[in-house]
Every structure is written in C-alpha cells, then in structure tokens.
Amino acid sequence: MWSRFARQWDYQLMILPSLAFIIVFSYIPMWGVMVAFKEYNLFTGFNASRWVGLEHFRIFFESPEFWNIMRNTLAISLLKLLVGFPAPIILALMLNEVRNMAFKRIVQTVTYIPHFISWVVVSGLIFSMLAVDNGPVNDVMQKFSLIRDPINWLSIPEYFWGILVSVGVWKEVGFGSIVYLAAIASIDPALYEAAAMDGANRFKQIFLITIPSISPVIIIFLILGVGNILNAGFEDILLMTKNLSNGIVMPYAEVIDTYVYQMGIHNQRFSYATAAGLFKSVLSVILLFIANGIARRLGKASLW
Amino acid sequence: MKLNFSDKVLQVIIYLCLAVLTFLTFYPFWNSLAISFNVGSDTSLGGITFWPRSFTLENYQIVFKEKLIFHAYGVTIARTVIGTVVSMFFTSLFAYGLSQRGIVFKKGYMILCVITMYFSGGIIPYFILIYNLHLFDTFTFLIIHGMVNVYNMIIFRTFFQELPTGLEEAARIDGCSNFGVFFRIVLPISGPVMATLGLFTAVGLWNDWFYPAVFISSQELIPLQTLLVQIVNSGATKVLIENLNTYAQSAVQDSITVKALQMATMMIATLPILLIYPFLQKYFVKGAMVGSMKE
Numbered sequence: 001m002w003s004r005f006a007r008q009w010d011y012q013l014m015i016l017p018s019l020a021f022i023i024v025f026s027y028i029p030m031w032g033v034m035v036a037f038k039e040y041n042l043f044t045g046f047n048a049s050r051w052v053g054l055e056h057f058r059i060f061f062e063s064p065e066f067w068n069i070m071r072n073t074l075a076i077s078l079l080k081l082l083v084g085f086p087a088p089i090i091l092a093l094m095l096n097e098v099r100n101m102a103f104k105r106i107v108q109t110v111t112y113i114p115h116f117i118s119w120v121v122v123s124g125l126i127f128s129m130l131a132v133d134n135g136p137v138n139d140v141m142q143k144f145s146l147i148r149d150p151i152n153w154l155s156i157p158e159y160f161w162g163i164l165v166s167v168g169v170w171k172e173v174g175f176g177s178i179v180y181l182a183a184i185a186s187i188d189p190a191l192y193e194a195a196a197m198d199g200a201n202r203f204k205q206i207f208l209i210t211i212p213s214i215s216p217v218i219i220i221f222l223i224l225g226v227g228n229i230l231n232a233g234f235e236d237i238l239l240m241t242k243n244l245s246n247g248i249v250m251p252y253a254e255v256i257d258t259y260v261y262q263m264g265i266h267n268q269r270f271s272y273a274t275a276a277g278l279f280k281s282v283l284s285v286i287l288l289f290i291a292n293g294i295a296r297r298l299g300k301a302s303l304w
Numbered sequence: 305m306k307l308n309f310s311d312k313v314l315q316v317i318i319y320l321c322l323a324v325l326t327f328l329t330f331y332p333f334w335n336s337l338a339i340s341f342n343v344g345s346d347t348s349l350g351g352i353t354f355w356p357r358s359f360t361l362e363n364y365q366i367v368f369k370e371k372l373i374f375h376a377y378g379v380t381i382a383r384t385v386i387g388t389v390v391s392m393f394f395t396s397l398f399a400y401g402l403s404q405r406g407i408v409f410k411k412g413y414m415i416l417c418v419i420t421m422y423f424s425g426g427i428i429p430y431f432i433l434i435y436n437l438h439l440f441d442t443f444t445f446l447i448i449h450g451m452v453n454v455y456n457m458i459i460f461r462t463f464f465q466e467l468p469t470g471l472e473e474a475a476r477i478d479g480c481s482n483f484g485v486f487f488r489i490v491l492p493i494s495g496p497v498m499a500t501l502g503l504f505t506a507v508g509l510w511n512d513w514f515y516p517a518v519f520i521s522s523q524e525l526i527p528l529q530t531l532l533v534q535i536v537n538s539g540a541t542k543v544l545i546e547n548l549n550t551y552a553q554s555a556v557q558d559s560i561t562v563k564a565l566q567m568a569t570m571m572i573a574t575l576p577i578l579l580i581y582p583f584l585q586k587y588f589v590k591g592a593m594v595g596s597m598k599e
Binding site: 004005015018031098129134174179202203235242264 | 315329400401402425429532563
C-alpha cells in the first residue's frame with residue numbers, strides 16, 4: 001500500500017492542502033466543543049481550564065430564558081416550514097400552468113433575484129418598506145383605510161414571527177421553485193393526455209398527476225426541513241432586530257443560535273454558549289434520524 | 305390544447321397571483337433605487353414610488369466621497385476576487401485528486417469530508433480556533449474562511465469522473481505530468497462547472513457580512529456589507545454615521561438625509577449582482593440544480 005501511495009505522490013499532494021484545511025478548520029472545532037464541559041476562557045487556554053462536567057448544561061436548562069428560547073425556536077421554524085415549505089411548490093405548480101413563455105420568464109427572472117441579495121440589503125429594504133414615515137406598507141393600508149395611524153411594525157413583538165416568516169418566503173420562494181420545476185419537467189406528457197381524455201380538467205390534473213409525480217422530491221426536502229427544525233434563522237433575526245438591540249421584540253426573537261452568539265461572542269461566556277450550541281446540534285441530529293426513519297418506513301424516500 | 309371554462313378561470317387566477325408576486329418582489333428594489341436618486345429632503349415629504357421626483361446624483365457623490373465606504377468597497381472586491389480564485393483552485397485540485405482511481409485512503413478522505421456536511425463544532429469553538437491561530441482581524445481570515453467547500457468538491461469530483469479519459473491519456477503519453485494534465489487539459493474543459501461554482505462562491509463572499517462582523521475589528525478591513533449593517537442600523541455609534549450626519553448638515557440647503565445615503569449605499573452594494581445576473585442567469589439556475597443533487 002505504501003509503495004502505491006509513493007507512486008501516486010502527486011495525486012496525494014493535490015489532496016493534502018485541502019484535507020489539512022478541513023482537519024484544522026472543521027475537526028479541531030468539533031473537538032473544541034469539549035469546552036462545553038470546561039470552564040474556559042481565552043487566557044487560561046484549553047488545557048489549563050478545569051472540567052465542570054454538565055454544569056453549563058444545567059445552568060442553561062434552568063435559566064429563566066430557556067423555555068422562552070425553545071418556544072421561539074420551535075415556533076419560528078415550524079411557521080417557516082408550514083409556510084416556507086409549500087410556497088415554492090405552489091409557485092412551481094402555478095408556473096407550470098403558464099402558457100405565455102415571455103410572462104413565465106419574467107416571473108422566474110424576477111423572483112429568483114432576492115436569493116442572491118445579501119440579508120443586509122434585504123433587511124434595509126424591509127426597514128424602508130415598513131417604515132413609519134412614508135413606508136409604502138403603511139401608506140397603502142392608510143389609503144384603503146385599513147389602519148388610521150401608521151404602525152411601527154418592527155416594534156410590535158407579536159408581529160415579529162409573521163414578518164420574519166414572510167420575508168423569508170419573499171427571499172427564497174422563487175429560487176426554491178427551481179428544483180420542483182425541474183421535477184415537473186420530467187413528468188411524461190402522455191399522463192396528462194390520458195387524464196384529459198378521461199375528462200380531468202387542469203385543476204384535477206395538478207392533484208392527480210403533477211403532485212403525485214413530484215412527491216419523492218417533496219419528501220426528500222421535507223426530511224431536510226425537519227432535520228433543520230432547530231435552525232429557526234440567524235442572519236435574518238440578527239439583522240431584523242438590529243443586532244439583537246431591539247429590546248422590545250427580543251422576547252419573541254431570541255432563538256438558540258442568536259442566544260449562543262449573544263452569550264459567546266458578546267458576553268464571552270464561551271463554555272456556556274458552546275453547551276447551548278451543542279445541545280442544539282445533538283437534538284438536530286436526532287430529529288434528522290427520526291424524520292429519515294419515518295420516511296423510510298413509509299417506503300417513500302431516504303437520505304441514506 | 306383546448307381549455308374549458310374552469311381551466312380558463314384557473315388560468316386567470318394563476319396569472320394574477322404571479323403578477324402580484326412579481327410586483328411584490330420587484331417593487332422594494334425599484335422604490336429604493338428611486339429614493340437613492342431623489343433629493344433627500346424631498347423624499348421625506350413622502351410620495352416617492354416609481355420615479356424620483358427631483359432627480360439628483362448628490363447621494364451617490366457623497367457616498368463615493370466617503371472614504372470608509374470607498375475603502376470597504378475595495379475590501380469587498382479584493383476579498384471576492386482573491387477568495388473565489390483561491391477557493392476554486394484548492395477545491396478543484398482536491399476533487400481531481402479524489403476523482404482518480406486507486407487512490408490510497410480515498411474512502412477515508414471522503415468520509416472525513418462528508419461528516420463535515422452534517423456536523424460542525426459551531427461558532428464558539430471556531431472563534432476560539434481563529435483567535436488561537438492569530439487569524440483574528442486579518443485579511444487572510446477573509447480569504448480562507450470557507451475556502452474548501454465540500455459540496456463544491458463533490459460536484460467537481462462527479463464532473464471529473466465523467467470526463468472521457470482519452471484526452472488525459474494522450475497528454476500523459478506526450479510526457480505531461482499529472483499536475484500538467486490537470487492544469488493544461490482538465491481545467492480548460494471545466495468551464496461550465498467552474499463558472500457555476502465560482503459564481504456561487506463569489507456571490508457568497510460578496511454578500512457575507514456576519515463573519516467579518518465577528519472576526520474583524522479594524523475598520524480598514526471591514527467589507528462593504530458589514531459596513532452597510534452599521535449604516536442601516538443607524539443607531540450604531542460609528543464614526544461613519546457622524547460623518548454622514550456632518551455631510552447631511554453641511555450640505556447645501558440641508559437636502560441630504562441619512563435615509564437617502566442608506567439607499568444609495570444599499571444600491572452600490574447590490575448593483576454588481578443585479579448587473580451580472582441577467583447574463584449569467586443560466587449558471588445561477590444550474591447552481592440550484594447541482595445543489596440539490598449533491599448526493
């Protein structure tokens with residue numbers, strides 16, 4: 001084996017730098033989660049800091065914020081799954097019915113764009129759209145007498161989830177539809193002809209042919225979605241709460257990821273924040289396995 | 305195909321929904337563009353929708369005169385160009401090595417790679433690592449953060465495995481080394497996949513604001529998107545806002561407002577993407593497909 005290794009030294013040399021990179025920048029941090037079981041700070045270093053076992057996990061579970069954070073995390077991501085998951089499927093189904101190719105192209109071109117725009121700019125656009133002074137949303141609602149005075153949308157905690165989820169859909173719906181459109185394009189046209197012969201109208205054909213035909217793709221993405229259920233959002237929440245400084249909405253906006261960031265980076269409580277993050281990772285992996293197990297049992301599709 | 309009455313109703317509803325969606329996507333960009341070209345004091349009177357009411361280039365002039373913004377723009381361009389080239393270089397070389405038959409430890413290498421797609425240590429251990437490697441607050445960090453991307457490696461590898469072997473063999477017979485084959489034969493015919501992955505890498509680097517916000521502390525290394533966060537969250541007590549306010553007060557007839565400058569900065573941060581997008585749309589769409597077929 002080693003003589004073969006020596007003969008292919010040039011290929012091994014191509015692999016070496018990137019492999020070293022992955023080991024340093026991915027595997028050392030994975031091993032670094034051990035700080036969750038220590039009392040770590042940047043100056044004493046890893047080896048010198050003492051072990052505290054599950055102490056940080058206990059503090060996290062018993063902290064007054066814990067249940068609130070869990071509620072926000074689950075509520076936001078369930079809402080995102082509930083609205084954000086079907087939205088691109090519906091868009092793809094609608095685009096598939098469009099006969100006018102120019103119109104279809106315009107819709108696709110425009111709706112794909114927000115995916116490539118940074119969250120920073122998107123948040124800037126949202127602040128401008130929802131502004132109290134001359135914000136278009138307030139203007140239009142006032143014009144139609146839906147509201148009397150302009151509303152400060154981003155300062156009302158109860159609206160935060162709704163705004164966050166809507167913005168997420170706005171940004172990703174178009175780009176998300178591409179995969180489903182491709183799946184739809186591979187459906188045998190003969191199926192539609194047969195259905196039309198049997199007297200099914202377009203609306204029925206969508207439910208009897210299109211949706212069943214793309215269901216394997218839908219299920220794969222649903223599994224991934226469930227595995228992601230603890231990723232309620234991060235960049236979007238940071239930016240829409242102005243780097244977590246909008247205190248009024250924080251009781252509705254704090255999720256595990258933002259809490260880890262706040263505790264670890266802002267407050268430099270490295271061990272505590274790592275413990276909270278590790279709790280989330282472990283839970284995510286378990287959820288992914290459960291979702292995949294269910295999908296496999298149903299005999300539909302599997303990630304593995 | 306003939307449409308009966310119910311089909312026609314369905315068509316009308318669908319066209320309507322799609323038109324509304326397209327408008328809702330398009331309008332925030334267009335409105336902000338209009339505001340960025342409008343005199344600030346006039347904007348605050350309200351009523352700017354599709355077109356500037358009193359056109360001006362003043363907002364952009366001030367934004368480009370502001371040294372911090374100009375400098376941050378340079379950082380972003382440098383990071384995007386260098387970062388993309390470096391990332392594509394190492395990732396494709398890695399993938400080419402792993403695409404060869406009979407590589408010792410190949411299976412182990414692949415497992416090491418795939419694990420990183422599902423597990424990570426999280427931000428805090430990464431922060432500690434960067435700090436201990438003295439990469440904190442360096443331009444090197446901006447380049448090497450996310451340099452080797454396992455997704456991209458797998459896509460490159462699949463592409464290389466499907467290449468016909470004849471060309472490579474011929475080059476080898478002509479005395480080309482394996483590195484020579486990669487650089488002279490394989491890379492030149494990898495155009496489409498290189499373009500797609502390079503584009504996504506570049507857009508990712510261009511748009512990244514979070515990692516510089518955490519790992520960069522010197523103002524002269526802050527890229528544009530990170531600076532933009534400071535500008536949009538005008539509550540931030542940064543020099544820049546003071547500068548902008550000074551401009552706003554000293555400008556002729558008090559016509560400049562912070563909002564107008566925010567919009568102009570947002571536009572210059574977005575325009576490069578919007579401008580290349582129509583020409584490269586096919587690669588952007590391809591990227592969505594390869595991303596979903598990574599398995």
